[in-house]
Structures are given as C-alpha cells and as structure tokens.
Amino acid sequence: MKYLVTGTAGFIGFHVALYLLNRGESVVGVDNINDYYDVNLKYQRLAECGIDRGNVSDNKKAVSSKYPEYSFYKMDLADKAVLMDIFEKEKIDVVINLAAQAGVRYSLTNPDAYITANIQSFLNILEACRAYPVKHLVYASSSSVYGANTKMPFSTSDNIDHPVSLYAATKKSNELMAHTYSHLFNIPTTGLRFFTVYGPWGRPDMALFLFIQAIEKGQPIQVFNHGKMKRDFTYIDDIVEGIIRVADRPAKPNPEWTGQDPDPGSSYAPFKVYNIGNSQPVELMDYIGALEKAMGKEAIKNMLPLQPGDVPSTYADVTDLKRDTGYQPQTSVEDGVAKFVAWYKKSYGK
Known part of the structure; x- marks a missing residue:
C-alpha cells in the first residue's frame, strides 16, 4: 500500500508518517513548510524520518536516508x-490529508490563508x-465545527450549522465537499473531527508549548475564560492509532440512512465522519496542574476572558x-x- 500523507512536516502528519513507515508501508509526504510557526521544527520532524533539509x-522529490519507502515533496x-x-x-492507494492552515485565533486576522489552504487545496x-x-x-476536520453547540458530548449526529470562527467554517466545508465527491464519484471519504491534540513534537502555538515556555x-x-475552559485533550499516540484504524477501513454507505431523517455523520454514499478524542474532558486548570507537576514548578497565571472564536467546552x-x-484511547x-x-527538555536542553 502506498499512502499520501499531506502536512507530513506538521505535528500530526509527522507522527502518522512515522507510524506507517514503521509498519512497513510506503509513504509519500507533502508539505509546503510555511512559516506559520518555526520552520526549523518542521525540518527537525522531517529529519527524524530521514529527510535531509x-x-x-x-x-522536487527527496528520498529518506532512514526509510527507503519514504519520499517527500515540498509543495503547496x-x-x-x-x-x-x-x-x-506515485500511484497512490490511500490519502491521509492532514495539511491545513491551523489555528482559530489566527483565522480572525488572516482569513485569506484559510480559503487557500483549507478550501482550494x-x-x-x-x-x-x-x-x-x-x-x-x-x-x-475539527471539533471546532460544533461551534455554538452546547449539548454534550458532541455527536456526529448533531447539527453543526453555527460555526464561531472561519477556521471552523472551512472544516465544515471540507466535510460537505467530501460528501459531494463521495456521492458523485463514489470516492470513499472519512472525516476526523480532532479534539485538542497534544504531545511530543507539538505545535509551538498551542497551549502546552506556550505554557511550558512561559x-x-x-x-x-x-x-482564558478565567480557567473555566474544558477540553477533550487527546494524546498524539491515541490520535495516530485512531487515524490508522480509520484509514484501514474505507468508508461505506450506511444502509439505514434516509433522506426523511438524515444522519449528518453518514450517508447513502461511501462517506463517514467520526469524532476522535479522549472522551474525558479535563478542566484547563487541571491540565495546567499536570504540567506544573511534571515541571516541578508553579505557573504564574493571568486570568483572561473567553477569546473570540473560542468555545468554553469540548x-x-x-x-x-x-x-x-x-x-480506545x-x-x-x-x-x-x-x-x-x-x-x-530533551529537545530544547532545559
């Protein structure tokens, strides 16, 4: 099997590519290595997979020195x-598309980037x-598609017509576009709504990275939200396990689907959407507490209101x-x- 993994210099894409390579699969990685955050971290991830900067x-195609079955293209x-x-x-068998312009707050100030990266691409x-x-x-996809929804837990059978950021709107658009192509061209498509992924090699713009540096x-x-946020924090290894399990099972039509009572998370076409999370929401203050314990140092906390585009709980x-x-996370x-x-500490010598 040959897999195309997009966003392979990114946090989740890097881990997925590495998992597949260690399983003995053939992987083609693509990434534009943009400067949304430190490109050196992206090149370090590639180096872990044997791609020399x-x-x-x-x-152009670059071939891994560690994994003969891994090739990489820097492309948009x-x-x-x-x-x-x-x-x-490359004669691709399975596509795992993890490339996107990430970030809820960034979408408030740089909306054009999301249309190019998340819609056109x-x-x-x-x-x-x-x-x-x-x-x-x-x-x-993303848990952000649930937007203004407050019924918990979030279910793929819920209506998601009220996004609260452009980022969320582009992710919902991806699901709608995928369904159209599943319907018209019988392409099996599965969307994964990620819930607050964290772990080694994570993005520097995400909370855990920002917290540890501060x-x-x-x-x-x-x-934010004076510490009253709740997030379904999900560790990267659990996320990757879920992605691979899904990738190994192409989407199929739901024989029970009906237009009289349409289930948003499935279809008469080979289309499916899943939530992928830990399913155990944690209060932000407890998350910070775990970080303080691991570091052996207490954080100075600046309590702030909920930010535009954010939701209080997932x-x-x-x-x-x-x-x-x-x-099973x-x-x-x-x-x-x-x-x-x-x-x-190992990577940054602290």
Missing part, C-alpha cells in the same frame, strides 16, 4: 498541476482522487469510532503531559 527543494497543495503530477507518478485533493482513484481519502522564563501564562462522543474500529492527561515535558 539540504535535499529539499520546491516541487494549492498548486493543482504539481499535485496531479504527484498522483500520476482540499478541492485539489478531491480532484486528484477523482482523476486517479484511491481506495480511501481520510481528512482532518513557566520556564518565570512569565505569566494566559488562562467533549467527544466516540461511540461509533470505538464500535467500528476498536479505537490509552493515555491519561497526567502521563501525556509528562511525556511532552520529557521530550521538550
């Missing part, structure tokens, strides 16, 4: 011609899967993911945060 150039998914060329050359992925048929397209410097951390109903794939917040701190 000096061998990386725009739209918005460039449809280059993407089509890769599909034609995803359309190009769909068109490539149409032109060069694949066994399965798995793509990243605590080390003796600077205050920003605690909680994933993963019943169908467990039923269909055997998914294993990592507690205490263990996951401790593993992140150990990686951070």
Whole structure:
C-alpha cells in the first residue's frame, strides 16, 4: 500500500508518517513548510524520518536516508498541476490529508490563508482522487465545527450549522465537499473531527508549548475564560492509532440512512465522519496542574476572558469510532503531559 500523507512536516502528519513507515508501508509526504510557526521544527520532524533539509527543494522529490519507502515533496497543495503530477507518478492507494492552515485565533486576522489552504487545496485533493482513484481519502476536520453547540458530548449526529470562527467554517466545508465527491464519484471519504491534540513534537502555538515556555522564563501564562475552559485533550499516540484504524477501513454507505431523517455523520454514499478524542474532558486548570507537576514548578497565571472564536467546552462522543474500529484511547492527561515535558527538555536542553 502506498499512502499520501499531506502536512507530513506538521505535528500530526509527522507522527502518522512515522507510524506507517514503521509498519512497513510506503509513504509519500507533502508539505509546503510555511512559516506559520518555526520552520526549523518542521525540518527537525522531517529529519527524524530521514529527510535531509539540504535535499529539499520546491516541487522536487527527496528520498529518506532512514526509510527507503519514504519520499517527500515540498509543495503547496494549492498548486493543482504539481499535485496531479504527484498522483500520476506515485500511484497512490490511500490519502491521509492532514495539511491545513491551523489555528482559530489566527483565522480572525488572516482569513485569506484559510480559503487557500483549507478550501482550494482540499478541492485539489478531491480532484486528484477523482482523476486517479484511491481506495480511501481520510481528512482532518475539527471539533471546532460544533461551534455554538452546547449539548454534550458532541455527536456526529448533531447539527453543526453555527460555526464561531472561519477556521471552523472551512472544516465544515471540507466535510460537505467530501460528501459531494463521495456521492458523485463514489470516492470513499472519512472525516476526523480532532479534539485538542497534544504531545511530543507539538505545535509551538498551542497551549502546552506556550505554557511550558512561559513557566520556564518565570512569565505569566494566559488562562482564558478565567480557567473555566474544558477540553477533550487527546494524546498524539491515541490520535495516530485512531487515524490508522480509520484509514484501514474505507468508508461505506450506511444502509439505514434516509433522506426523511438524515444522519449528518453518514450517508447513502461511501462517506463517514467520526469524532476522535479522549472522551474525558479535563478542566484547563487541571491540565495546567499536570504540567506544573511534571515541571516541578508553579505557573504564574493571568486570568483572561473567553477569546473570540473560542468555545468554553469540548467533549467527544466516540461511540461509533470505538464500535467500528476498536479505537480506545490509552493515555491519561497526567502521563501525556509528562511525556511532552520529557521530550521538550530533551529537545530544547532545559
């Protein structure tokens, strides 16, 4: 099997590529290595997979020195011609699309980036899967699609018509676009609504990274909604396990689906959407407490109101993911945060 993993220099994409390679699969990675955050971290992730920075150039193939079955292209998914060329050359079996412009708050100030990266680029992925048929397209959605919903836990059978950020709106758009292509061209597509992923090699713009850096410097951390946030924090290893389990099971039509009472999370077409989370919401103050314990140092806390685009709570109903794939998250917040701190200290010499 040959997998195309997009966003492979990113946090989740890197871990997914590494998992597949260690399982003995063939992987083609693509990433535009943009400067949304430190590109050095992205190149360090690639180096872990045997891709030397000096061998990386725009739209050219670089081959891993560690994994003969891993090749990497630095390219922008918005460039449809280059993407089509890769599909034609590489004969892809399964696509795991994890490339996106991330970040809720960033979407308030840089909306154009989300249309290019999350809408146009995803359309190009769909068109490539149409032109060069694949066994399965798995793509990243987000818990942010639940927007103004307050019924907990969030279920894929819930209506999601009230996003509260453009980022969330683009992720819902991806699900709608995928369904259209599943319906029109019989492409099996599965969307995964990720719930607050954290762990080693994580993004520097995410809370855990920002918190540990501030605590080390003796600077205050920003605690939004006066600490009354709840998040379904999910450790990266559990997320990757879920992604692979889903990728191995192409979406199928739901024989019980009816237009009289349409289930938003499935279809008469080969289309499915899953939540992928820990299904155990944790209060932000407890998350911070786990970090303080792992670091042996207390944080100075700057309590702030809820930020525009944020939601106070997330909680994933993963019943169908467990039923269909055997998914079972294993990592507690205490263990996951401790593993992140150990990686951070090793990587940043602290």
